Amino acid sequence: MAEDFIYLDYAASTPVDPRVFDRMRECSEATCANPSSTHAAGRVSQDIIAGAAAQVAGLLSVDPKTLVWTSGATESDNLAIAGGARYRASRGRHIITMKTEHKAVTDVFEKLGREGFEVTWVEPGSNGLLDPAGFEAVLRADTQFASIMFVNNETGVIQDIEALGNICRERDILFHVDAAQAVGKVQIDLSKLPVDLLSLTGHKFYGPKGIGALYIADRPGCHVDPILFGGGQQRRLRPGTLPTELIAGLGMAAEIAAESINDDLEHLKALRAVLWGGIKDIEGVTVNGDPGGFPGILNVSVDDVEGESLLLALEPLLVATGSACNSKIQEPSYVLRALGLTDMRAQSAIRFSVGRPTTMDEVEFAAGHYRAAVEQLRTLAPENAA
Amino acid sequence: MSADPYSVVVRELFAATPHAGDLIRAESVFTADQEVRIRLSATAEDGVVTAVRFRAWGCPHLIAAAEAACAALEGQPTTVLADWTAADLMQNLPVPVEKTGRILVLEDTVRSLGQRFRDRT
Numbered sequence: 001m002a003e004d005f006i007y008l009d010y011a012a013s014t015p016v017d018p019r020v021f022d023r024m025r026e027c028s029e030a031t032c033a034n035p036s037s038t039h040a041a042g043r044v045s046q047d048i049i050a051g052a053a054a055q056v057a058g059l060l061s062v063d064p065k066t067l068v069w070t071s072g073a074t075e076s077d078n079l080a081i082a083g084g085a086r087y088r089a090s091r092g093r094h095i096i097t098m099k100t101e102h103k104a105v106t107d108v109f110e111k112l113g114r115e116g117f118e119v120t121w122v123e124p125g126s127n128g129l130l131d132p133a134g135f136e137a138v139l140r141a142d143t144q145f146a147s148i149m150f151v152n153n154e155t156g157v158i159q160d161i162e163a164l165g166n167i168c169r170e171r172d173i174l175f176h177v178d179a180a181q182a183v184g185k186v187q188i189d190l191s192k193l194p195v196d197l198l199s200l201t202g203h204k205f206y207g208p209k210g211i212g213a214l215y216i217a218d219r220p221g222c223h224v225d226p227i228l229f230g231g232g233q234q235r236r237l238r239p240g241t242l243p244t245e246l247i248a249g250l251g252m253a254a255e256i257a258a259e260s261i262n263d264d265l266e267h268l269k270a271l272r273a274v275l276w277g278g279i280k281d282i283e284g285v286t287v288n289g290d291p292g293g294f295p296g297i298l299n300v301s302v303d304d305v306e307g308e309s310l311l312l313a314l315e316p317l318l319v320a321t322g323s324a325c326n327s328k329i330q331e332p333s334y335v336l337r338a339l340g341l342t343d344m345r346a347q348s349a350i351r352f353s354v355g356r357p358t359t360m361d362e363v364e365f366a367a368g369h370y371r372a373a374v375e376q377l378r379t380l381a382p383e384n385a386a
Numbered sequence: 387m388s389a390d391p392y393s394v395v396v397r398e399l400f401a402a403t404p405h406a407g408d409l410i411r412a413e414s415v416f417t418a419d420q421e422v423r424i425r426l427s428a429t430a431e432d433g434v435v436t437a438v439r440f441r442a443w444g445c446p447h448l449i450a451a452a453e454a455a456c457a458a459l460e461g462q463p464t465t466v467l468a469d470w471t472a473a474d475l476m477q478n479l480p481v482p483v484e485k486t487g488r489i490l491v492l493e494d495t496v497r498s499l500g501q502r503f504r505d506r507t
Binding site for chain 2: 304306308309312313377379380381382383
């Protein structure tokens with residue numbers, strides 16, 4: 001990364017922890033063998049993967065056998081949602097998700113809708129939180145699948161997964177949680193949480209890109225149909241040669257997270273307090289989403305400032321905007337629009353996301369620079385009439 | 387690294403805007419369209435533009451274009467403004483095609499300013 005920039009985009013991706021690098025290099029040097037091979041070298045790879053499974057399982061308090069390796073959260077979400085809904089299709093074709101989910105979830109639901117499933121899109125309140133009673137109200141006799149994210153990637157809002165999961169468990173509805181922004185960052189104990197399927201990815205908590213996992217609870221009726229075909233690996237749920245080094249890296253990232261998660265959270269809370277404290281008195285600035293959410297994400301909007309210019313004026317801060325990044329003309333975030341923000345306010349949104357390596361000096365600079373950028377653009381702007 | 391959405395020229399014009407502001411006892415035009423707002427004010431003497439200032443709310447390309455246009459118009463005959471075109475500006479910055487409409491709002495604003503000078507004479 002260019003040294004002149006200050007990286008405040010940890011919700012998009014995190015740097016690989018040096019201990020993760022070391023573990024991956026060590027495994028790469030230990031063997032090149034395909035873990036599906038039965039010879040001695042193949043068994044070394046199998047042992048590495050088994051060790052990593054134990055590390056990830058330890059972070060989540062689950063049996064390692066409940067984990068399926070994938071290429072990341074997008075694939076995990078696809079496998080969970082398409083695979084889970086299709087597995088349950090003979091019992092019912094009503095499925096539920098929320099409007100503020102990641103595209104890796106919403107696009108799969110739209111695809112299933114075109115396949116004949118009936119999708120209900122539940123809406124959060126203006127704080128981004130889903131009311132469990134409102135969720136329960138849309139359930140039907142033929143509801144078989146629901147997917148609700150743990151930590152929202154744009155706002156950091158944390159849903160009441162326990163309450164929502166209990167509602168689903170009482171009705172034997174498969175309950176999937178996209179936890180890409182939560183695993184390794186907030187405490188998750190799946191031995192207690194009523195979650196059937198949970199997606200995670202390595203690069204959101206200092207592991208490598210290209211590796212993730214899907215947790216599939218070991219309980220009757222909890223299963224998914226495969227969406228990839230071509231081999232017998234991973235109980236035919238997700239065929240393909242396993243990337244030993246990446247899995248080892250994910251395992252190490254999980255072990256580090258398990259040890260440091262409480263310290264990390266305290267660090268993030270302190271950073272957020274300084275960042276928000278430095279900008280909260282700017283006229284017209286507001287936090288988007290429940291302020292009691294994940295402390296690593298602070299999403300703010302401000303009155304009468306154009307988002308794209310704000311993003312450029314904020315350099316050397318590397319932050320995310322409240323606009324769809326895949327669009328040449330920036331469109332307001334559908335997540336923020338679902339919270340009731342106007343196009344103008346959604347377009348001015350900036351997501352600051354801090355991480356383990358972020359320093360107090362960096363967030364102090366960020367707050368001051370944000371103030372200056374807002375002031376500069378407001379000074380530049382005309383009144384509404386000549 | 388993938389392509390920067392902003393050229394060096396756009397970055398420089400956005401970062402330093404000596405023509406931002408207002409002029410007193412000047413002709414002034416305000417336009418709001420295509421999700422942008424622009425105000426231009428200009429003074430002239432003996433049929434020559436002596437100073438142009440802008441205020442703008444919009445994307446970096448618009449702000450850069452407004453700064454560049456102000457600089458280019460100073461010293462020009464006021465008669466040039468009413469027929470001014472942003473075509474060269476759009477090519478030089480350059481402006482992505484999806485933002486052309488916003489720069490045309492600037493073009494309209496300059497032309498309106500030119501019309502003000504024309505009406506005055």
